[in-house]
Amino acid sequence: MPVLDAAVLGKCLKKWGLENLHSALSEYQSTRVPVVTKQVLHARRLGQIKQGLALHDREPFDPKKASPEECHELQQKNVPFFADVPLMLL
Numbered sequence: 001m002p003v004l005d006a007a008v009l010g011k012c013l014k015k016w017g018l019e020n021l022h023s024a025l026s027e028y029q030s031t032r033v034p035v036v037t038k039q040v041l042h043a044r045r046l047g048q049i050k051q052g053l054a055l056h057d058r059e060p061f062d063p064k065k066a067s068p069e070e071c072h073e074l075q076q077k078n079v080p081f082f083a084d085v086p087l088m089l090l
Helices: 002-016 018-050 068-073
Strands: none
Touching: 002 018
16 A cells, blocks of 8 residues: 555656645545545454454354355455556556
């Protein structure tokens, strides 16, 4: 994620220039905050599940009894936007 953040910030600075730093940072923030927020909340939830903590919408996770679907849910590739590239970088 840090490399992607740097790439997006670089594109914003290139587009707006240092004389419009506020606009560049505003665009960067509006681009990255929604994505990073979803990723952080997803990672927090996975951490709670993997630790076996009780959540309001599921039973505590037990790796010995977990179904293939439950194990699939815990894979990193299921993090929101994991394989996405922001359009501004294409």
